[in-house]
Amino acid sequence: MLDSKLETFLTVARLGSYTLAANELHITQPAVTQHVRKLEEYYGCRLIDFTGHQLRLTAAGELLLRYGTLQQANERAMLEQMEGVSRTLRVGATLSIADYYLPALLGPHLGERGWGLSLQVGNTEEMLDKCARGELDCAFIEGMFGGEDFCRHVLLTEDFLPVAGAGHPLVGRTCTLEELFPYPLVLREKGSGTRAILETHLFQQGRTAQAFARVMECGSFQMIKEILKRTQAVSFLYRGVAQKEAEAGELVWLEAEGFPIRRPLYFAYPKNSMTRRSCEAFFRRVAGEN
Numbered sequence: 077m078l079d080s081k082l083e084t085f086l087t088v089a090r091l092g093s094y095t096l097a098a099n100e101l102h103i104t105q106p107a108v109t110q111h112v113r114k115l116e117e118y119y120g121c122r123l124i125d126f127t128g129h130q131l132r133l134t135a136a137g138e139l140l141l142r143y144g145t146l147q148q149a150n151e152r153a154m155l156e157q158m159e160g161v162s163r164t165l166r167v168g169a170t171l172s173i174a175d176y177y178l179p180a181l182l183g184p185h186l187g188e189r190g191w192g193l194s195l196q197v198g199n200t201e202e203m204l205d206k207c208a209r210g211e212l213d214c215a216f217i218e219g220m221f222g223g224e225d226f227c228r229h230v231l232l233t234e235d236f237l238p239v240a241g242a243g244h245p246l247v248g249r250t251c252t253l254e255e256l257f258p259y260p261l262v263l264r265e266k267g268s269g270t271r272a273i274l275e276t277h278l279f280q281q282g283r284t285a286q287a288f289a290r291v292m293e294c295g296s297f298q299m300i301k302e303i304l305k306r307t308q309a310v311s312f313l314y315r316g317v318a319q320k321e322a323e324a325g326e327l328v329w330l331e332a333e334g335f336p337i338r339r340p341l342y343f344a345y346p347k348n349s350m351t352r353r354s355c356e357a358f359f360r361r362v363a364g365e366n
Contacts, residue, residue, distance in 0.1 A: 084111035085123065085137075086144045092131050115140070142225070145209045146346055164192035165354055168203035168215030170269055171297060173341055176316045177232070178216065181362050201267030207346055214345035214355040218314075219269020220276055221342055227352070228344040229359055235315040235336035236273055239327050241304045250331040253281060260309040261288035265295050273339055274312045281334075301327060314339075 087097040088108060098105040116123050123137035133141060169178055174197045182193075196203075196212060203215040208225065216231060238256060240246065246255065263285065264271040278284055285291050292309070294300050300311050301318055305326055315336070321327040329336075343362075345355040 081111040081115050082140075082144050082147075084108055085115055085140065086148065088112065088124070088131070089133055089137070089141045094131075142208050146348060148210060164194050165351065165358055166194050166196070166211070166213045167358070168196045168198065168206055168212040168217075170200050170203060170216065170218050171197055171264075171295075172218060172270060172314055172317050173216045173231075175297065176314070176319075177341065181231075199265065199267040200269035200272065204344070207344065210346075210349075213349065213351040214343065214358065216341065216343055217269060218339070218341050219272040221269070221344070225347055226344045227347050228342045229363070230340040231343050231359075231363060233338055233340050236270075236312060236339045237315065237336035238310055238312050238330040238332050239304060239318050239322070240310045240330055241307065242325055242328050244308055244310070244328065244330070246310075246330055247328045250333065252333050253283070256310055256330070256332060257287045258289055260290040260292065260307065261285055262292045262294055262300050262303050262309050262311045264300075265293050268295075270313065273337065277334070277337060314341075 084097060084101060084103075084107075087101055088094060091097050091100065094105050094108045094112075098108045101108070112124060119136065119140070121136045122134050123140060125132055125134055174195065178195075196206070198206075200217045200219045200221070203212065203217055204221075204226070206212040207215050221228065240259075244259075246259075263274060275285060278287070288310075292303070294303070297313070297317055300313075301321055303309055304311055305321075310330065315329070318327050318329075322329060343359045345352060349355070
């Protein structure tokens with residue numbers, strides 16, 4: 077059972093108000109204030125600041141929020157295990173993995189007994205944040221992934237490379253990175269692993285996405301591919317995301333210096349999660365490990 081003071085802090089952080097937290101918890105506002113102060117005394121630092129009338133968490137408060145939220149999720153999982161409840165594993169996946177890799181990996185197992193699975197799709201940043209808050213048990217992610225709070229396994233390694241429509245002027249010859257810049261760039265939204273890989277590569281070359289003629293953000297891979305077919309824009313995608321269109325001759329992988337980049341796609345879950353064993357067993361099934 078979580079300490080009542082931590083429960084109060086988590087409620088304040090979620091609602092952004094001492095008054096609303098007091099109403100939800102059915103305690104007085106002074107009691108809420110006292111609980112937060114007791115936590116600050118215990119940890120020896122400020123957890124909450126007020127700028128004007130705006131409540132915000134300090135850096136230490138953010139850390140405690142992550143810790144406490146995960147403990148809440150762990151307690152729910154533990155109670156379900158103690159009560160013998162058959163639990164659905166909450167899995168996240170980035171858009172590229174969910175749409176172009178997971179169906180083939182999950183398909184052969186969906187008829188097996190013992191599977192309870194719910195799948196959410198979002199970008200890498202969203203999926204990791206939900207795992208850290210205990211809203212997801214695990215996630216298939218891509219991009220530049222650190223995080224000391226997570227365990228991770230490589231699901232597979234894939235090529236990341238530039239792609240354009242079949243009639244693009246650069247098709248059929250090797251080009252430099254600079255020769256791509258006169259063309260519009262279509263890339264994913266901020267928080268996307270696909271975008272992070274490109275931005276990291278450009279940064280290593282002393283460049284940014286603004287070096288391209290124009291930049292368009294798009295959260296849909298299908299729309300990105302349709303734009304490429306109809307314009308002279310370029311994008312950067314995993315091979316599996318546009319393989320079907322490349323084989324049909326609608327899109328072409330451009331031969332650019334420094335590409336393809338070989339990047340791993342990961343399976344990740346919080347290190348201190350109560351569902352860690354279930355996550356590991358799920359990954360072994362999907363990855364075909366014994």
